[in-house]
Amino acid sequence: MAFDVYDDYEQGERVQQWLRKNGVSILVGIALGLALIFGWQQWKSHRAGHEQAAAGEYSALQAAAATNKTSESDVRTETLMKEYSDTAWAVFAASERAQRSVMAGQFDKAAGDLDWAQAHAKDDTLKSLVSLRFAQLKYAQGKPQEALTALDSFPGKGFSASTQELRGDVLVKLGRQDDARKAYQAAIAAMGDSAPQRGVVQTKLDDLAVAGKQGA
Incomplete structure (x- = not known):
C-alpha cells in the first residue's frame, strides 16, 4: 500500500512538473485552436452572407433586364463586378450584359465585359459560358471562321x-x-x-x- 501511495504521489508530482514546463504552450495551442475554429465559422458565415447578397443583386438585375431598364441593369452589373467579383453571379452578370451588347451591335463593350468575365471565371461551367459568348460575338461581327475556332477550343461539355x-x-x-x-x-x-x-x-x-x- 505504501508503495502505491508513493507511486501516486510521484506520478502527481511528475504531472505537475510537466505542466509547469509545458502548460503555457498547451494553453497557447488550445487558444490558437479555438481561435482557428471560431475564425473558420466566422469566415463561413461571412461567405454565406456574401453569396446571398450577390444572388439577391443578380436577381434584381434579371428583373431590371426583363423590363428593359437599361440604366438599372448597368448599375447592378457594375455593383456585382466591383463588390462581388469573387462570385459566379458577377461572371453571369458580365456575360449577360455582353450578350445584350452584342444584340445592340455594341461589340467593343461586349468584348470588354467578356474579357473581365474570362479573367474571373473559376470553374468549367463559367469558362464554357464565357467561351460561348465570345463565339457569339465573333459570329455577330461577321467573323464565322473566328467563331468556329472559338467553338473548337470550347472548354468542358456545358x-x-x-x-x-x-x-x-x-x-x-x-x-x-x-x-x-x-x-x-x-x-x-x-x-x-x-x-x-x-x-x-x-x-x-x-x-x-x-x-x-x-x-x-
Missing part, C-alpha cells in the same frame, strides 16, 4: 445545345451545309422535348433540307 446550334449557324455561313446539318441535329438531341428553342433549330434544319433539294 451548354451543348447552344454551342451546337451556334456551330450550325457558323457552318451555314461558311457554306458547309452537311456539317451544319449534323450540328443542328446534335443541338436537337441535346435539348429536352419541351425546350423552347427546339422548334427554332428544327426550322433551321428544315431550311437546310429545302435548300439542299433546290440545289440538287
Whole structure:
C-alpha cells in the first residue's frame, strides 16, 4: 500500500512538473485552436452572407433586364463586378450584359465585359459560358471562321445545345451545309422535348433540307 501511495504521489508530482514546463504552450495551442475554429465559422458565415447578397443583386438585375431598364441593369452589373467579383453571379452578370451588347451591335463593350468575365471565371461551367459568348460575338461581327475556332477550343461539355446550334449557324455561313446539318441535329438531341428553342433549330434544319433539294 505504501508503495502505491508513493507511486501516486510521484506520478502527481511528475504531472505537475510537466505542466509547469509545458502548460503555457498547451494553453497557447488550445487558444490558437479555438481561435482557428471560431475564425473558420466566422469566415463561413461571412461567405454565406456574401453569396446571398450577390444572388439577391443578380436577381434584381434579371428583373431590371426583363423590363428593359437599361440604366438599372448597368448599375447592378457594375455593383456585382466591383463588390462581388469573387462570385459566379458577377461572371453571369458580365456575360449577360455582353450578350445584350452584342444584340445592340455594341461589340467593343461586349468584348470588354467578356474579357473581365474570362479573367474571373473559376470553374468549367463559367469558362464554357464565357467561351460561348465570345463565339457569339465573333459570329455577330461577321467573323464565322473566328467563331468556329472559338467553338473548337470550347472548354468542358456545358451548354451543348447552344454551342451546337451556334456551330450550325457558323457552318451555314461558311457554306458547309452537311456539317451544319449534323450540328443542328446534335443541338436537337441535346435539348429536352419541351425546350423552347427546339422548334427554332428544327426550322433551321428544315431550311437546310429545302435548300439542299433546290440545289440538287
